[in-house]
Amino acid sequence: xxxxxxxxxxxxxxxxxxxxxxxxxxxxxxxxxxxxxxxxxxxxxxxxxxxxxxxxxxxxxxxxxxxxxxxxxxxxxxxxxxxxxxxxxxxxxxxxxxxxxxxxxxxxxxxxxxxxxxxxxxxxxxxxxxxxxxxxxxxxxxxxxxxxxxxxxxxxxxxxxxxxxxxxxxxxxxxxxxxxxxxxxxxxxxxxxxxxxxxxxxxxxxxxxxxxxxxxxxxxxxxxxxxxxxxxxxxxxxxxxxxxxxxxxxxxxxxxxxxxxxxxxxxxxxxxxxxxxxxxxxxxxxxxxxxxxxxxxxxxxxxx
Amino acid sequence: xxxxxxxxxxxxxxxxxxxxxxxxxxxxxxxxxxxxxxxxxxxxxxxxxxxxxxxxxxxxxxxxxxxxxxxxxxxxxxxxxxxxxxxxxxxxxxxxxxxxxxxxxxxxxxxxxxxxxxxxxxxxxxxxxxxxxxxxxxxxxxxxxxxxxxxxxxxxxxxxxxxxxxxxxxxxxxxxxxxxxxxxxxxxxxxxxxxxxxxxxxxxxxxxxxxxxxxxxxxxxxxxxxxxxxxxxxxxxxxxxxxxxxxxxxxxxxxxxxxxxxxxxxxxxxx
Numbered sequence: 156x157x158x159x160x161x162x163x164x165x166x167x168x169x170x171x172x173x174x175x176x177x178x179x180x181x182x183x184x185x186x187x188x189x190x191x192x193x194x195x196x197x198x199x200x201x202x203x204x205x206x207x208x209x210x211x212x213x214x215x216x217x218x219x220x221x222x223x224x225x226x227x228x229x230x231x232x233x234x235x236x237x238x239x240x241x242x243x244x245x246x247x248x249x250x251x252x253x254x255x256x257x258x259x260x261x262x263x264x265x266x267x268x269x270x271x272x273x274x275x276x277x278x279x280x281x282x283x284x285x286x287x288x289x290x291x292x293x294x295x296x297x298x299x300x301x302x303x304x305x306x307x308x309x310x311x312x313x314x315x316x317x318x319x320x321x322x323x324x325x326x327x328x329x330x331x332x333x334x335x336x337x338x339x340x341x342x343x344x345x346x347x348x349x350x351x352x353x354x355x356x357x358x359x360x361x362x363x364x365x366x367x368x369x370x371x372x373x374x375x376x377x378x379x380x381x382x383x384x385x386x387x388x389x390x391x392x393x394x395x396x397x398x399x400x401x402x403x404x405x406x407x408x409x410x411x412x413x414x415x416x417x418x419x420x421x422x423x424x425x426x427x428x429x430x431x432x433x434x435x436x437x438x439x440x441x442x443x444x445x446x447x448x449x450x451x452x453x454x455x456x457x458x459x
Numbered sequence: 460x461x462x463x464x465x466x467x468x469x470x471x472x473x474x475x476x477x478x479x480x481x482x483x484x485x486x487x488x489x490x491x492x493x494x495x496x497x498x499x500x501x502x503x504x505x506x507x508x509x510x511x512x513x514x515x516x517x518x519x520x521x522x523x524x525x526x527x528x529x530x531x532x533x534x535x536x537x538x539x540x541x542x543x544x545x546x547x548x549x550x551x552x553x554x555x556x557x558x559x560x561x562x563x564x565x566x567x568x569x570x571x572x573x574x575x576x577x578x579x580x581x582x583x584x585x586x587x588x589x590x591x592x593x594x595x596x597x598x599x600x601x602x603x604x605x606x607x608x609x610x611x612x613x614x615x616x617x618x619x620x621x622x623x624x625x626x627x628x629x630x631x632x633x634x635x636x637x638x639x640x641x642x643x644x645x646x647x648x649x650x651x652x653x654x655x656x657x658x659x660x661x662x663x664x665x666x667x668x669x670x671x672x673x674x675x676x677x678x679x680x681x682x683x684x685x686x687x688x689x690x691x692x693x694x695x696x697x698x699x700x701x702x703x704x705x706x707x708x709x710x711x712x713x714x715x716x717x718x719x720x721x722x723x724x725x726x727x728x729x730x
Binding site for chain 1: 701
């Protein structure tokens, strides 16, 4: 406290350096934890630095990127990542939208509903992976017991031991965890729509579908975009779920790009190539996000 | 239509609760009962034996303390530095501001794997492997864009006249921030703090890489790597107990703060 400072000495304009001081702690953090790693990754991607080079950096020009082009394991991991992202985000979006529409029509029980649905979203993905691994377990899993009792299966299935079912299991776990996120965003969007718009279309004699098509959907689009972009980015970068549930198996069929990059860095100790995989991940993600942005935002602008 | 949508909600709620409920039930079954095929629906004789074994074999209490310390500190460091930036950012107009906001959003969209290896190098050089600060600084920085984004939106709502009045009363910038701005924006500050706490509590990949000593692991890491620690049989009862142990604090957090969590999530995503 500056005791005794007279009212006439009020600092109406703070010096420039003092204004910048506010940014210092945060920018130092971002510099060390975000900017430096990005630059370091780009630098590493143009070097050979691995066990083979004795962990000394050697200039590699575009060697690593040439290697990317012919890497079948990368292609397979891009495929797995794409399937995982596409299927789980579509399912999350569809279920989340239906949930939001159903919940929005309700007056009571809203808080209870939110608490129940928030719980899966709040749990750590790695722990959820443990949880679902046990449910999908062939011997003691709840799913096999349930399906056999219902007469759908005659003998237990080793869900995590086959490529198709292992991917499905991962998608189920992801949908279970993250649909609530989509739901919450879309509910917020629905509550943002002015009520008189619905009244106007009812006067025009529109039914439920017309209401959805001409009022709900166009106004919901920005929220749809936010939900989708967040979910796509997260699903694309998925690591913990795969690592704990399948480890990328069986036979590499569920290995996502993040898992492959992690293995290249930490297991094969090939830092140069790992960095080029990381760069490739960002490039693919940026292109996807750009396309989605153009697709949805253009739609939104033309819908209004 | 009404009945159908209610039915859908009921089914989804059941689906949301069933897996955790199943683990809660299984965690109090005896090891012999848990191995029964088909499994029993309810435990014949509820027993705490799985929890006792889990706490005896693994330093679960340490995991708790580590997670609590790391998530709390990450949240404090993150929200504190974010609020300083957000306060200034909320008062800037024009291009610079939109450039900074766009840059922050872009950072938030980077896949975490990008940062993993260079950060591991840094952490190792700084001697912070198996040290909580390696994770605290990482989590604080990676959640910073989200926190800044959230807080800026809230600080903008505070009329600038309040600051001018504070300046006339002789308050310095820092005093205004502490005694005027922060109290007014408290709900959003709490939202941001809880969300960063949850994100840090839940993180797995960096914890897996930076913490290899049993005594330094976070709860999430400890529980997620439980099954790998047993060579012969996989003790599902203890794993179920582990899932419940790690879920419990988060469930309590959701029940206590669901309004603030939802507000933070939706405001942060929509602005």
